[in-house]
Each structure stands twice: as structure tokens, then as C-alpha cells.
Amino acid sequence: MLAQIEGSKAIAEAVARCRPEVVCAYPISPQTHIIEAIGVKVKSGELAPCEFINVESEFAAMSVSIGASAAGARAYTATASQGLLFMLEAVYSAAGLGLPIVMTLANRAIGAPINIWNDHSDAMAARDTGWILLFAESNQDAVDLHVQAFKLAETLSVPVMVCMDGFILTHAVEGVDLPDQENVDAFLPPYVPRQVLDPDQPVSIGAMVGPEAFEEVKYLAHLRQLDALALIPRIATEFSESFNRDAGGLVRGYRMEDAETVVIAMGSVLGTLKDAIDLRREAREKIGALGITTFRPFPEAAVADALRSATRLVVLEKAVNPGGRGVLASDVALSVPRSPLSSVIAGLGGRPITRASLEAMLARAASGDLPAVTFLDLDEAAVAAERARLADVT
Amino acid sequence: MFQIRIHGRGGQGVVTAAEILSVAAFAEGRHAQAFPSFGSERTGAPVVSYCRLDDREIRTREPVMVPDAILIQDVTLIHQVDVFSGLSATGFVLINTSRPAADLGLEDFLAHFAGALATCPATELALEHLGRPLPNAALLGGFAALTGEVSLSAIDAAIRERFSGAVGEKNSAAAHAAFDVVRGGVSARPD
DSSP states (O other), X not given: OEEEEEHHHHHHHHHHHTOOXXXXXXXXXXXXXXXXXXXHHHHHTXXXXXXXXXXXXXXXXXXXXXXXXXXXXXXXEEEOHHHHHHTHHHHHHHHHTTOOOEEEEEEOOOOSSOOOSOOSHHHHHTTTSSOEEEEOSSHHHHHHHHHHHHHHHHHHTOOEEEEEETTTTTTOEEEEEOOOHHHHHHHSOOOOOSSOOOTTSOOOOSOOOOTTTHHHHHHHHHHHHHHHHHHHHHHXXXXXXXXXXXXXXXXXXXXXXXXXXXXXXXXXXHHHHHHHHHHHHHTTOOEEEEEESEXXXXXXXXXXXXXXXXXXXXXXXXXXXXXXXXXXXXXXXXXXXXXXXXXXXXXXXXXXXXXXXXXXXXXXXXXXXXXXXXXXXXXXXXXXXXXXXXXXXX | OEXXXXXXXXXXXXXXXXXXXXXXXXXXXXEEEEEEOTTOOOBTSEEEEEEEEESSOOOOOSOOOSOSEEEXXXXXXXXXXXXXXXXXXXXXXXXXXXXXXXXXXXXXXXXXXXXXXXXXXXHHHHHHHTSSOOOHHHHHHHHHHHXXXXXXXXXXXXXXXXXXXXXXXXXXXXXXXXXXXXXXXXXXXXX
């Protein structure tokens, strides 16, 4: 059903149709309308037998999700920014225990300085946790990725985080085709846990593992991530056959057919980027974009394959790796070690990434004038003044 | 693509207005995108929201910087915030005020503006119909009259979808009244 709906509420609708059995969240900032809308549905009985558990912190939210999932329930939660950092210890545990929890991460900056706006810094903190990280380009994409996320998580027994740009997507009202309940039911069978905590048949999970086996446990987790790289495209194909639209997968190219310069990016900036690329294409520049949908596990082979004919790469990302190029840029560089690559850091702390700025970036890239690392739209005068002031002090 | 920027103060329903407008356009088969300027939602503080309407998919996520229409819910903002920033010279301006446009001190702006400007006493109309000084729904009726981008009936339906029962009824009545005021009094530049 096509609806003009706020991003957060669209996610709540999609998650509701996935029939979660336990939703646990810390319902105060940083949080979105997703949890509020799901809370209303649970209270009205619409999601029965789903239980909504209100807790005192994000650490508790993830811990309760772990308990619920281990007891055999389909578990969902959502967080953002500092909330993710506060739950991070339990985030690692969920992956280590192989529990198929699905979590929405409404991407926001990490302080200090205090900032509530969008960027991808929070997701970078979860990069190596063992969760699968998917990035949505639009609210339609975010809805569709959630439906796929439950299937992916439960097939592999691995938790999945769906990242969507905080505010830019979560607070945007736009048309979204919400999946029908019967289609979701046909696509996503009820959760059958691999093992269940059951008082009648007691087992321990998460017991101590010593040096004699810890590495093997972690290696098995590594192999499961490689399995994910094979499964994600299959689930995307199945989704597309069931719902008649494309979503998910590892990477998605845009106007890549003869592209010499390719911009690699994740999330909602791809929309503005595509508009900018269309304009540069009119000026006969051979430019394309590669959207990274699956950020973890990083699809090295798919990225290398998509970029095999490109001669110049620009990695545009909303997170900073102080002193180095961006995290995504490093991943792409490992996938295509011989291609010249520029790392562009942009949109930090909610700074709008405008089409004009992207066009200027593309023009510089096309003329080979883009440095190894650039911060887009930097206020150079403010930076110079602060550097001068600090030089005076030291 | 038709781009709208709405200026008002926290508590006046600036974000809700953009959302209702997008719902109205969506109901008429168009693509629509509404979103707030984030982080400034404090009662009384200047707040901005955006809406885009198009016949094809809207992909951009940048703020509306070159609007085709500007809705000003609070007239005290016109000399405090650069409300006309980026406005197309042939665009539309709708200001919530009971004063005539000539009394607003906008001579400098009007000297370079070839579009259509209208004023509408939306707060007074809201007080009359709702009993509360919430001008947002009324102004959307004025927007329909001024630009023709959406129909009054679509605005009416979107208002009732957002506010059920008597509140929807009263907001809708205010929007109809504002539509009539603006349609009767649109001045392409008060000379």
C-alpha cells in the first residue's frame, strides 16, 4: 500500500508486519518515532502477542533483546548515536552469541562536541562487532531492508543492523510502498531458533571459552559473514520476486556503464549524488555512482567487480577517521588496490551536502584536482584562524 | 519540481504544515517530500520546514535553497531571518498578517520581485474558526489559492486526515476562509 508517511513511522509499519515478539528500547533521546509508533501498536493489541519492554538504558535494551532472542523470540530494537555506544558491549555479545536480533540505527553524529544531527560516525563504532550492517538510501529502501534483515538474520543466526540517516530519512515524509502483511508472511516464515533457553531442557550459552577454542569460535563467525555475502544477494532477488521492486543486495551501481570516475557512497546522500551525476552527464562527463548497501561484511569482490573499468575513484562518506582517509575509503582501497582514490569527508554533524557542492567535487575529480583526503565545504578561514590561535598558545 | 519553504516559530505547526501539504500533493498523484530543518524545535524559536512537489521521483536530500514559494507563518520573522533567501524572482510569497503588504517594510525586496505576493490574516482566521492562534492549516488554503499547485479539496482532505473530528473540521474551515481571502486579494506586486 502506497502511503505518504514519515520515515520512522514507515519503519514501525514494516517492523510490525515482520511480527516481532519482543521489542525493547530506551524511549528517550537519542531515539526516533519508530519506537513510539511500535509502542502504540503493542499497547493497542495490534501486535499481540508482542511484548514491549521499557528499560532504563540502551545497555539494558540490548541486554533484554539478547535474553528475548535467546529464549526464542523474534527481537527488535532501535537506537542512534550515543545510544549505540552505550549499548556497545552488549552489541558485541549479541553477535558473539549468534542471536538474530534486528536493530535500526538512525545514524547520528557522536560527540564531543555535542551534536544531535546526522552522520555515520555511530555506525563506524559498530563496524567490527560481527553484526551485518546495511545502509538505506531512501525510506522505501529502509522499509524493504528491514523485511530482508529479519530473514537474513534468522537464516544465518547473525544480528543485523539497518542504518538509515537520522533526521534526513527518519523525519522525512515521502511516498513509501508499505509491504502487505500477507506478502511479508509469505516471505518471512516464523522464527525457528537454532537453540532455545528452556528451563525444561537447560543449556548454557555464552559460557567461557579459553584459548584452546576462542579463535575457532571467532573463525566460525568470520565464515558466517562470508556466508552472508553469498546469501544477501539471494535474499534480495527473492524479495524482488515477491514484492516487484529492487532493494538490498551488496552494492548498487548508477550510470556505471562507461563511467571513468565513480563516486562510492552510502545512505541518503546517494539521492542528491544521482541528481548531480545526471547534470555532469549532460556535460558529457563519464561519471557514475556505486552505492554500498552492505557495509559489513564488506563486499570486496562485488566492489572490485563493479569498479573494474573505473579509472578514478571518489569515496564520499559521512564519518571521519582522524588523521587518515575515511573508513569506507580504506575498505574500497583494499578492494581495488591499484586505482587512484580520493577520500571525501562530508556532511558531518548534519551539515547539508548540497548538489552544488557535489557538482564542484565531481568537477575537481574529473580534472584530477581532488586531493587524497578532502573535507567538503570546509570553512577554511575558521580553520586557519583556530590554527593560528593555537600556534600562538604553543 | 516545485519547492516550498515554510518559516514560522516553534509551536505554530511549521513542520506539520509541510507534512500536510505533501500529503495533499501525494493524494493528487504527485511525488512529494516534506522535512523539517532539524534541531531548532523550541517553542517560539524560528523554525523552517521544506516541501518539494514533482511529477517524478524526488531524490535530492538537500534543504530547499531556491524555493518557488515561501510561506511565512509569523510576520515578525521577515526582518529577523532572511526569509526570502534564494527565492525565485517569479516565485510566490504568502505572509500571515492582517496588515496590507505595503505596510510591512518590504520595499527593498519588492523592488526586485516580479512574482506574486499575498497576505492573509491566518492567525485571525484560526482564532475565529479554531479558537486558537494556529495559522498553519489556514495558510495552506491560502497556498492553494496563490499557487494552484494543489487543490483546496486536497488540502481539505489532508487536514482532516491529520486532525480527526472537530479539530479537523475547524482547521478545514479556516483553510477554506483563507483560500477565499487570498483568491480575492492576490496582488501580483502591490505597486
